[in-house]
Amino acid sequence: MTLKFYKYQGTGNDFILADNRTNQYSSLTTDQIRRLCDRRFGIGADGLMLLNQKAGYDFEMKYFNADGREGSMCGNGGRCITKFAYHLGIHRIDYKFIAVDGDHEAEIDPDGIVSLKMKDVDKIRRFHSDFILNTGSPHYIKPVNEVMDIDVYKKGRDIRYSKDFEAEGINVNFVEQVTDDKIIVRTYERGVEDETYSCGTGVTAAALVYYHNENGFNDVEVKTLGGTLTVEFDRMGEEKYANIWLCGPAEKVFEGEVVVK
Ligand SMILES: N[C@H](CCC[C@H](N)C(=O)O)C(=O)O
Numbered sequence: 001m002t003l004k005f006y007k008y009q010g011t012g013n014d015f016i017l018a019d020n021r022t023n024q025y026s027s028l029t030t031d032q033i034r035r036l037c038d039r040r041f042g043i044g045a046d047g048l049m050l051l052n053q054k055a056g057y058d059f060e061m062k063y064f065n066a067d068g069r070e071g072s073m074c075g076n077g078g079r080c081i082t083k084f085a086y087h088l089g090i091h092r093i094d095y096k097f098i099a100v101d102g103d104h105e106a107e108i109d110p111d112g113i114v115s116l117k118m119k120d121v122d123k124i125r126r127f128h129s130d131f132i133l134n135t136g137s138p139h140y141i142k143p144v145n146e147v148m149d150i151d152v153y154k155k156g157r158d159i160r161y162s163k164d165f166e167a168e169g170i171n172v173n174f175v176e177q178v179t180d181d182k183i184i185v186r187t188y189e190r191g192v193e194d195e196t197y198s199c200g201t202g203v204t205a206a207a208l209v210y211y212h213n214e215n216g217f218n219d220v221e222v223k224t225l226g227g228t229l230t231v232e233f234d235r236m237g238e239e240k241y242a243n244i245w246l247c248g249p250a251e252k253v254f255e256g257e258v259v260v261k
Pocket of ligand 1: 199
């Protein structure tokens with residue numbers, strides 16, 4: 001099969017996208033997706049997404065991690081696929097799409113910034129001196145000093161493959177607070193099994209945890225290795241977070257065709 005693909009990135013979290021509205025790519029296998037995402041044998045990406053047709057929605061987002069397996073929600077992916085939908089001619093003021101964790105809304109600013117509404121969060125678990133929560137994907141949040149000096153691959157891997165998380169896996173975020181409304185996040189991603197330049201659901205999780213700690217923000221600027229995102233949300237009483245929006249750039253990098261064997 002020949003795959004017509006589009007490469008996108010959102011703060012350095014990069015994806016292969018394909019228009020699957022006629023189901024022509026639905027038969028892609030785990031091995032084929034893993035190979036396409038491989039940075040030496042393939043196009044190279046943190047994940048692959050299919051844009052599917054879905055009644056009642058502008059589109060459906062089907063997301064696969066770089067290991068070829070279907071992942072849980074991807075925040076940067078959701079922002080990139082919205083831009084992709086726009087480029088395919090699906091023009092809306094308010095996009096409505098469905099992903100693995102349910103319904104999402106998204107908007108594209110005149111300056112190209114894409115904002116994505118994330119699912120509500122109603123539980124943040126304490127785990128020793130760290131935190132665990134699900135923002136569409138499961139996240140482990142570890143507060144640290146000097147996040148740039150951390151060996152994210154090694155330390156992230158140790159947590160991800162520890163007894164508590166080995167079976168299901170978890171995404172591990174190391175977070176440094178810079179000022180009252182600014183944090184830096186570095187993420188070890190499950191399914192990529194490496195550090196990525198940015199993880200949207202991880203950035204969202206980190207922003208919520210810092211509010212949960214009553215540091216008082218509801219509009220948090222988050223720096224990642226690949227750029228800056230903002231997270232806006234309302235805290236509705238104890239441990240209930242709603243109207244969570246993840247905002248930042250999402251750009252097409254190139255497009256092409258590849259023969260998939
Ligand atoms: N990069 C993604 C997270 C992908 C989730 C995936 N790593 C999984 O746990 O299935 C993001 O921007 O939110």
